[in-house]
């Protein structure tokens with residue numbers, strides 16, 4: 132790699148950087164097809180949840196990377212899974 136060339140839309144000028152290396156970030160596409168007709172999603176396709184992690188379908192919860200607003204970190208996803216288990220228990224107790 133010799134360099135990275137950007138086009139700055141504000142200044143309408145090219146910027147050329149010569150870093151030692153680059154990390155390529157290709158973005159995230161949530162794999163939520165299985166529930167796509169059941170839950171409300173944000174513009175990126177991530178599942179929208181309430182504060183108790185419930186989706187727009189009562190009794191259906193979401194945790195981890197597929198959830199809108201999640202941090203996309205392994206530790207957070209595991210924690211959200213544990214939190215959802217408690218929320219499910221709470222939901223079922225009230226039934």
Ligand SMILES: Cc1cc2nc3c(=O)[nH]c(=O)nc-3n(C[C@H](O)[C@H](O)[C@H](O)COP(=O)(O)OP(=O)(O)OC[C@H]3O[C@@H](n4cnc5c(N)ncnc54)[C@H](O)[C@@H]3O)c2cc1C
Pocket residue numbers: 162165194195196197203204205206207208209
């Ligand atoms: C390259 C890379 C590097 C990363 N580095 C870090 C890091 O350094 N530190 C960090 O904290 N996080 C890191 N992460 C993020 C971390 O991997 C995720 O935040 C975490 O794995 C999310 O866990 P999850 O359970 O929400 O989703 P996932 O781990 O994606 O698990 C979802 C599971 O559901 C399965 N699945 C999907 N659809 C279906 C279906 N229809 N039926 C049955 N199963 C299905 C998938 O096969 C998958 O096993 C990295 C991620 C990537 C891609």
